[in-house]
Amino acid sequence: MAVSAVLNGARTSSRTAPETRRRILEAAEKLRYRPNAAARALAERRMNTIGVAAVFERSQLNQYFLEVFNGILETAAQHDQTTTVFTLHDWEKDSARLDKFCDGRIDGLVLIAPRLTKESVAALPTHTPSVGVHANLAVPRWVNLESDEERGAYDMVKYMIELGHRRIMHLTGPRGLLGVERRVTGFKRAMSEAGLRRENTIIVEAGFTTPEGYRALRDWMKASSGQKMPQAIFCANDGVATGCMEVLAEVGIRVPSDISLAGFDDTLAARSTVPQLTTVRQPLHEMGNRAVEVLLERIEASREGKIDRAAQNIVFSTELVLRGTVAPPPSQEIVVPQI
Amino acid sequence: MAVSAVLNGARTSSRTAPETRRRILEAAEKLRYRPNAAARALAERRMNTIGVAAVFERSQLNQYFLEVFNGILETAAQHDQTTTVFTLHDWEKDSARLDKFCDGRIDGLVLIAPRLTKESVAALPTHTPSVGVHANLAVPRWVNLESDEERGAYDMVKYMIELGHRRIMHLTGPRGLLGVERRVTGFKRAMSEAGLRRENTIIVEAGFTTPEGYRALRDWMKASSGQKMPQAIFCANDGVATGCMEVLAEVGIRVPSDISLAGFDDTLAARSTVPQLTTVRQPLHEMGNRAVEVLLERIEASREGKIDRAAQNIVFSTELVLRGTVAPPPSQEIVVPQI
DNA sequence: CTGAAAGCGCTTACAG
DNA sequence: CTGAAAGCGCTTACAG
Structure with missing residues (x-):
């Protein structure tokens, strides 16, 4: 008892006699004593650990993940929480595994860009507080952090139009995802507000990776040889825009003098191209920070028995870069060249 | 007892009567029973968790880390180990904190690119098995994974020379680090073997990040206005090479027709530039895989009481890309333009 | 085949 | 101010 009190310092009122205290400290030092985390966790019923679940594939090392994750690590460390990572291969199949992780080894869970279905929502851990970042659908009693992607897309396309662009292509992410559709909506809204119709609007599905961007633009050009090139391409994200730059460089179309190109996210990739990408910034790092703060609040609340049943969306604003x-x-x- | 035996299945010989077994399974299902990880860890004296320690700064989101980390996650998951991340701000100051993490919450630790000093080596956790990836110095009784960086540098520079380059610049990482010096050595060896001397050899310290690469080349050009440009630049890593591309694009020197440029590592950054970077590949993902395998072996060994006291270096080969x-x-x- | 018991290393009322 | 005791939820000999 005395040992526990002394060693935990502030945690309990230290009402130990100085002499006892000294002896305890001395012995601890001498023995290189370290409290055992598992035993403490068992007694206190908390691990001081948060979990992060994400799909993390070798093939598509994910800039997006890295930025959010970095924010999570930062805030977790500030609160003396450690972070453990659970990798999934596929949201559809693996969301059942999530529940297994919630076996006392973490106090809460943040899901990064989960692609949920109604069934997988039902399988979501119920005893462990969790929050989502960029979840693709609303979950009852859940907090989801997102950004105003529609606005971001709208702003970017409007900016292009103001510069004089008329014929604009949007290379989208995987259709059906909430964020993807929001960007499409923003794109369409900007186009139609400017009175630009069908013949100027080219929407092609790409994906979220550089190879997919490369493929999508190349395939479109192959199929459209001899037609007019778009004057500008607004991409699903920075990775896709990078893929476009490769295609354009190969065929000798210059960016931005021949064609304009914009990304989305403002990840490191946007600063790795030459010239650097014009893009829509999502505050991914800050979203990671915030996810942890919100999660910690929820953990605290659930400990005090007041489960927070209010679902809420926290929306971050986007910004043109x-x-x-x-x-x-x-x-x-410019005419689409023969490939 | 019976419950434990049944639920753990293979773990103990299941010698339970079918009826008892059925009842147990049924109850477990009904109650949505999940074994508590902390209690299990306490009883079994193992967490099935490995720790990863790395410096992870906001300013320099690290491609290198991402690749190694991904390999670690992959192999850890295969072995049903979870991975927890400890962020340090600074190896010098924070290596004392490492010891605190080793309080039973992890079974072993992998240190990613630690910059150790003799003092910090002494403070390294002794009870918890650990391995290093790209450690900057040899630690007694330690396994360190590294790659043949000298050879990689040598091969690249030799390749440049064979193409006809004579005046070659090497933009180095932070001087003093083992890996950095090895690359410098390889560079120098290739140059001197080809009979190229001082006047053709330009060595400038940059760092490991894109902004540092940008700064270093730009500063050198500022100070060297009117002199001859190098015909090729061999960079400390892909990030630095990206920085160079920016500078060169700004002043209108074309890559590769006016000047050649090579990176190191073969991270995602090397595939994000246009044109894509010629680089030296280190098998970072595989090194992450291997680090976990080696660590797991060491954990097992230390459990069986046979502490592996043999220090070893595991050297991966590099490859020209x-x-x-x-x-x-x-x-x-080409003459260095006025900036 | 089954169950009572001890122990993993902590924390937290509680009684002195 | 101090220490004996119970309990956190498991696993593992051990005796029946």
């Missing part, structure tokens, strides 16, 4: 890949359109139309 | 940024030098010398 103007760099080197968007410029006024060239005076002459 | 020829992409788009290295070509024969131009016929005319």
Whole structure:
């Protein structure tokens, strides 16, 4: 008892005699004593650990994940929480495994970009507090952090239009995902507000990775040889935009003098191209920070018995980041070259 | 007892009567029973968790880390181990904290690119098995995974020389680090074997990040205005090479027709530039895989009382990855422009 | 085949 | 101010 009190310092009122205290400290030092985390966790019923679940594939090392994760690590460390990572291969199949992780080894869970279905929502852990970042659907009694992607897309496309662009392509992420559809909606809204219709609007599904961006643009160009190129391409994310840059470089179309190109997210990838990408910033790092704060609040609440039943969406604003890949359109139309 | 035996299945010989077994399973199902990980850890004296320690700064989101980490996660998951991450701000100051993490919450620790000093080596956890990846110095009784960086550098520079390059710059990482010095050594060896001396050899310290690469080349050019540009630049890593591409694009020097450029590591960054970077591949993902395997062996050994006292270095080979940024030098010398 | 008991290493009322 | 005791939820000999 005395040992526990002394060693935990502030935790309990230290009402130990100085001499006893000294002896305890001395012995602890001498023995290189370290309290055992598992035993403490068992007694206190808390691990001081939060879990992060994400799909993490070798093939698509994920800039997006890295930024959010970094924010999570930062805030977790500030609160003396350690972070453990659970990798899934596939949200559809693996969301059942989530429940297994919630076996006392973590106090709460943040799900990064989960792709949930109605069934998998039912399988979500119920005893362990959790929050989502960019979840693809609303979950009852859940907090989800998202950003105003529609607005971001709208702002970017409007900016392109103001520069004089008319014929604009949108290379989308995997259709059906909430965030993807929001970007499509923003794109369409900006186009139609400017009176630009069908013939100027090209929507092609790509994905979220650089190879997918490369493929999508290349395939479209193959199929459209001899037609007019778009004057600008608004991409699903920075990775896709990078893929586009490769295609364009290969065929000798220059960015931004011949064609404008914009990304989304503002990940490290946006600063790794030459010229650097004009993009829509989502505050991913801050969202990671916030996810942990919210989660910690929920953990605290559930400990005090007041389970927070209010579902809420926390919406972050997006921001245009103007760099080197968007410029006024060239005076002459460019024709899709033979590939 | 019976419950434990049944639920753990293979673990103990299941010698339970079918009827008892059925009842147990049924009850477990009905109650949605989940064994408590902390209690199990306490009883079994193992967490089935490995720790990963790395410096993880907001400012320099680290491609290198991401690749190694991904390999670690993969192998850990295969062995049903969870992975927890400890972030340090600074190896020098924080290596004392490492010891605190080793309080029973992890069974072993992998240190990613630790920058150790003699003092911090002494403070390294002794009871918890650990391995290093790219450690900067040899630690007694330790396993360190590294790659043949000298050879990688040598091969790349030799390749440049064979293409006809004579005046070659090496933009180094932070001087003093083992890996950095090895690359410098490989560079120098290739140069001197080819009979290229001082006047053709330009060594400038940069760092490991894109902004540092940008700064270093730009500063050098500022100070060298009117002199001859190098015909090729061999960079400390892919991030630095990306920084160089930015500078060169700004001043209108084309890669690779005017100047050749090579990176190191073959991270995602090497595939995000246009044209893609010619680089030296280190098998980072595989090194992450292997680190976990070795660590798990050591954990097992230490459990069986046979502490493995043999220090060993596991050396992976490097490999030239020829992409788009290295070509024969131009016929005319290029002069450093005024910046 | 089954169950009572001790122990893993802590924390937290509680009685002195 | 101090220490004996119970309990956190498991596993593992051990005796029946």
